[in-house]
Amino acid sequence: MTAEAAVHEQFEQHVHPGASVYVTVAAFLVVLTALEITVFYVQALAPVMIPLLLILSAAKFVLVAGFYMHLRYDSYVLTSIFGFALVIAAVLLISLLLLFTYLSHHLWFAVPLARILLPGH
Amino acid sequence: MAAQPKAIPAEYPSYLKGDPISWLNTIDHKRVGVLYGVSALFFMMLGGIEALLIRIQLFEPNNTFLSAHVYNQVFTMHGTTMIFLVVMPLLLGFAANFLVPLQIGARDVAFPRLNALSFWIFLSGAVFLHMGWFWHHGGLPDAGWFGYANLTERQYTPGMAIDFWDIGLLILGVSTVMTGLNFFTTIVTMRAPGMTYMRMPMFVWSILVTSILILLAFPPLTVGLIFLFMDRFFGTHYYQAVAGATPILWQHLFWLFGHPEVYIMALPAFGMISEIIPTFSRKPLFGYPMMAYSLILIAFLSYGVWGHHMFATGMGPVADATFAITSMLIAIPTGIKIFSWIATVWGGSLKMTTAFYFALGFIVEFTIGGLSGIMHAAVPIDLQQTDSYFVVAHFHYVLFGGVMFAILGAFYYWWPKVTGRMLSEKLGKVQFWLTVIGFNGTFFPMHFLGTWGMPRRIYTYGSGMGWTFWNQFETVSAFILGFAFLLMFINMLRSLRDGEIAPADPWDARTLEWSIPSPPPAFNFVTVPSVSGRDAFWARKYGTGSHGAAAVASAGDPPNGEAEAIHMPEPSFFPIVLAAGLLLCGLGVVVAWWRLIMAGGVILFLSIIGMAFQYPTFGQHTHETEAASGGGGEDLRKVGLWAFIGSESVFFATLIATFMVYKSRSMGGPGADVLEIPLTSFSTFILLMSSLLMVLALAATQRGDKTWQRVWLAGTVLFGLIFLGDQAYEFTSLYHHGLGFTTDLFSQCFFTLVGFHGFHVFIGVVWLSVLLVVSFMDRLPKSRALSVELAGLYWHFVDIVWVVIFTLVYLMQKVKGA
């Protein structure tokens, strides 16, 4: 078998999930979104709202990327491209949040501290 | 695609043959490379002259050769030019373009038209940066190459210069990202059969990693420049303390790009050195796997060190310490590389050519720059050194002593392949020694001056400072350096006129580009080579043992190569026209002339459409894809689109991060609680369901079911339109509740983020509508399912971005956050 034929074979082997899979995924997406909105409105859940919302939206993210964007069925190369980009994106987002939080807290501490340490100012 | 084998002529004309017009519509990667090279050499002269102007001004105390205002413009344009118009186009535009396809045994890059487009957009961006010259109120940009906020705001720097800088860099960024996308896809999908990742030449490795860096590092810069644009044109306050915002945000966004940018310039240089040194040491590269892994490690770490440019901003001890540690960690993979190069030279039978001289010079000078870099990774030391001439010394040791030495070595090494002529080695060695003397004489004393307190970016100094002698010494040395470059240009011109004709393999080299004639024919390889080991060409010549001189094969094609049909894509004028449209558009924005914007926009639009319909193998697998050994068998357009999606992810992450940081700093104004959850919940359902319709459209296409293909495509478009309608309604009602674009920090970030997402939805709607039209023209059969799949991937990506926005922006509106 030539290399070309091998590649062709691989092309054909890509599984295309049927409509029923797509509709099931859609049902899950709807339910997850409904849950998210519930979390938003139910006061009792307020203390755990952030982790709950993050988990629910991450689940939606994975469903769309895995099934609708075919990552589950395609070559691992595509998943690694997206995965690596997402790691960098997350590092960027989290570190900016930390840097600015830290910065403001730092200043927040600094003012009263200075009052104590530098009497007369 | 049934390929009719064509008879291959006995003589292949060189890629350089052809009338002058054929250079304007060329899409041959080698010609595009030469176009980049020639432009970059021109800008090298310009940037060099600017450097000499700086040095003349600093020759003596209280000099009046340049005014302070002109001096600012000169050093800003010197830095901007050297980085964006000289080093990057030489490394990526010229060297990578010319060499990567040759070294991986391909006939062109993955997207040849996009490649030509990158060049023309690069050129229009370069012209754009200099346009201020021609306006009375213009002048050249003068806020330094990293344009710190809030100096760049309209009230502190009125006039058009910063506008030209801002939009010029945006244009250059578009070009660079397209280039990164192209090389990434090329290397992943188009390697010759047998060329696994661990058999790629190290230069190809370096370009692969650099492309990833480009794709993931340019978005923060793009976002930063867009914010600056909005501040200057629409009255937002992204970088001004007035509204609770902070100029520090710009520094973060800029250096999030800026430090990876340092490695975007350094890694290809490392790659070049890794090709030159083994060839002239006549030994394989020492520690090949470690060399590849260290490239990856450097790239990864380079995202976590940007704060070392900001120690003086008071990030606090924890952040300072973190960035100091990550910065010092980079020394480990870099040290691995330096030791591997030395170990390659060690015990080799050295051939002392000019290229090798420059490579050895690189090791020495770059190491000096690396050492001073480690010095200012230590925060207390950096606080003394920052913004002093010590830093100028440091980055010239890495950029000039490192990158520029590598480029000069590469010139001498690959010039015969590019032009078919040899350069004079004698003149080359004179140039080398003058460069070493001039370079160290110019930049080494800057370490002293910086330590003695001479600040960077001052246009003059007093005579009592004690800085005069070394400044004079530096200026004299700089002229020696300039003279060395003059010798290089003379050498080039002489070689072009009557240089010795270069054989195919003048250096007895190791990689595939030397297996074909110098200069190569337009299609590169008569037969796509098949590769069975590292140093593919060397193995073919001498067998796999690296020292043994076994049966010497000819430098021609491998034996029993079968002739194949060669399809080269047609040339195209659309890239140059499109770039011209972009230039006009940008100019129209800066001078606020609507007709120009419109004219440019029309040209832009028509040429995009033209280019799309010129795509000959629309929906077909091209020859290259079939022969590809990489990419897991995925089509190259799919790999390219995923790389683009990766880049877009970082773009949106930057917008979201800004929103979250600024939301809690917003003062006055209605705040986030005005956002309506019921309305946007509805929008969310709509968008999710549109994704369902989209996959159904794809499934119908794959079944060859035209009717349902149209129904589902139309449905997706419709749902997209409903989403956009919702958003328009939301924006107007917010506006009526007193939340305008520039009301407060929250509103400007909200409208920017959600607006950019809406814009992506709009692009998706246009894309899908085109597919719908094509479907009604009966030109979207089963065999073109990939076209539907690509549009779908983009559409779903826009959908998942909304999933994130809906949660972080809308549902978490009460969270005070950062």
Ligand code: HEM
């Ligand atoms: C003939 C060779 C060169 C000379 C004599 C030279 C000289 C200088 C001097 C004196 C400055 C400091 C200006 C100031 O702070 O007032 C400077 C800045 C700079 N140079 Fe060079 N340079 C040369 C080549 C290069 C090269 C090859 C690169 C990059 C690859 C480069 C990149 C820069 C950058 C980024 C700046 C900072 C500009 C800024 O502060 O905004 N230079 N150069």
Ligand SMILES: [Cu+2]
């Ligand atoms: Cu840095």
